[in-house]
Amino acid sequence: MDELVQRFLAGDRRALARVITRVENGTLEGRDYVRALFPHSGRAHIVGITGGAGSGKSTLTGALAAEIRRRQKTVAIIAVDPSSPFTHGALLGDRIRMQDVTMDPGVYMRSMAGRGALGGLAPAIADVVAVVDAFGFDYIIIETIGAGQDEVEIAGTAMTTVLVNNPGTGDDIQALKAGIIEIADILVVNKADHPGADVLVSQLQALLALSPADERRPPILKTIATRGEGLAPLIDAIDEHRAYLEQSGQLAAHREEDARHQLLAITQQLLLDEIRKAAPEAVIATLTDRIASRQLDPHTAAEELAALVLPRA
Amino acid sequence: MSTATATGKIRVLIAKPGLDGHDRGAKVVARALRDGGCEVIYTGIRQTPEMIAEAALQEDVDVVGLSILSGAHLELFPRVVEELKKRGLDDVLLFCGGIIPEEDTEALQKLGFKAIFRPGTNTQDIVKFVYDNVKK
Numbered sequence: 001m002d003e004l005v006q007r008f009l010a011g012d013r014r015a016l017a018r019v020i021t022r023v024e025n026g027t028l029e030g031r032d033y034v035r036a037l038f039p040h041s042g043r044a045h046i047v048g049i050t051g052g053a054g055s056g057k058s059t060l061t062g063a064l065a066a067e068i069r070r071r072q073k074t075v076a077i078i079a080v081d082p083s084s085p086f087t088h089g090a091l092l093g094d095r096i097r098m099q100d101v102t103m104d105p106g107v108y109m110r111s112m113a114g115r116g117a118l119g120g121l122a123p124a125i126a127d128v129v130a131v132v133d134a135f136g137f138d139y140i141i142i143e144t145i146g147a148g149q150d151e152v153e154i155a156g157t158a159m160t161t162v163l164v165n166n167p168g169t170g171d172d173i174q175a176l177k178a179g180i181i182e183i184a185d186i187l188v189v190n191k192a193d194h195p196g197a198d199v200l201v202s203q204l205q206a207l208l209a210l211s212p213a214d215e216r217r218p219p220i221l222k223t224i225a226t227r228g229e230g231l232a233p234l235i236d237a238i239d240e241h242r243a244y245l246e247q248s249g250q251l252a253a254h255r256e257e258d259a260r261h262q263l264l265a266i267t268q269q270l271l272l273d274e275i276r277k278a279a280p281e282a283v284i285a286t287l288t289d290r291i292a293s294r295q296l297d298p299h300t301a302a303e304e305l306a307a308l309v310l311p312r313a
Numbered sequence: 314m315s316t317a318t319a320t321g322k323i324r325v326l327i328a329k330p331g332l333d334g335h336d337r338g339a340k341v342v343a344r345a346l347r348d349g350g351c352e353v354i355y356t357g358i359r360q361t362p363e364m365i366a367e368a369a370l371q372e373d374v375d376v377v378g379l380s381i382l383s384g385a386h387l388e389l390f391p392r393v394v395e396e397l398k399k400r401g402l403d404d405v406l407l408f409c410g411g412i413i414p415e416e417d418t419e420a421l422q423k424l425g426f427k428a429i430f431r432p433g434t435n436t437q438d439i440v441k442f443v444y445d446n447v448k449k
Contacts, residue, residue, distance in 0.1 A: 013370065013371065014370050014373075014400065014401055014402075017370055017371055017372065017373035018373055020373065021321065021324070021373045024321075025321040027321075083352075084347065084348070087347070087348050087349065087350045088322070088350050089322075089346065089347040089348060089349060089350045089351050089352065089353070090322075090347060090352045090353065091343055091344065091347045091353050091355060092352060092353065092354045092355070093354075093355050093357075095354060095355075095356045095357070095368060095372075096355065096356060096357035099356075099357070099364070102364065102367060102368065102371070103363060103364060103367055108371055109371055110371055110372060111352075111354050111372055113322065113352045115322075
């Protein structure tokens, strides 16, 4: 392990790739890599790109990476695609849209499978982001699984969340609904050469006008990612948002919140692992049967199960 | 030191080097491996040997499958293998498929290709090959 960490810290991209695999698999060894590399993380600006399937997230991410490189900065891309709920296999096709940047030594691009996680990300995303950050990129772009109305997990991991919208995908009532639109720090209208782009921009403007006056209003930007248009203003807006987060103290608050979330999520997993270790399958099966046959309610059953490792629970 | 451990998924890169634009076969194989439980990275058509090797490195794949229909396999495949080696990726499992004459089998085996799948192959055989041969 030490040898791989040394190569990683010396900037060996293959070492980075290998470490990510171990971390992604969530093994004990993977946890040790996070332990070793976490102190080196915390420098990158983490940008989330989310939006519906087919909204142009991958193309936009590739074009954004190219613009970042034009500014002499380095960037890692983590693109998440869904895993099959049945076979747990996945087809990861985001590289197809990012061909122009993937040969650039200042770009690292990694495809990740969702592996059953809800919320548009992957179970190990926080750990993977931490080690990629430790490698020393200026920006990390996380592209989520195609999101619908409620996949808001990205806002916990990313500092700046970009929501990609398209013309012709619903009336202004869609935008009024709670959920994903509330987490957007920047709104992008991609495929802005398609009919209805200006209508969508004014709908989004009208929507934002309804929010309290003292709240920061997310900028609305038009892009045509396939032609690389509108990307310079987008990276400017991302940088401006970063400056806003720093000046307003929200960056520190975001880090605190993310840290708290990770602490509790990992602890929850550790306790669950302990319960699984302590509880023979027969005990779980018996409790399951009693719930299914309505002899026992699920809360009492869970308390019995938890009591195996937590005597006072 | 392979990544295809009990908790990890087998990661496979399916790539099409060269200029032919017919990727039906590559997509069918990618889909079959997906259904077989692998995580398959598909990079699309017209990939240079450098792009394929770089994708294999960044994605830390256990397996690389190349598809070719143009007849340029004896020109392009050695360059892919060379680019993989240049990056230290000499332990990935290699296979290929497409329109590849029988007489080229030996040359490709010498290059390190563990299997050649021609038209008419049952996709389940490809999945089985990957699971049987990936380094554990």
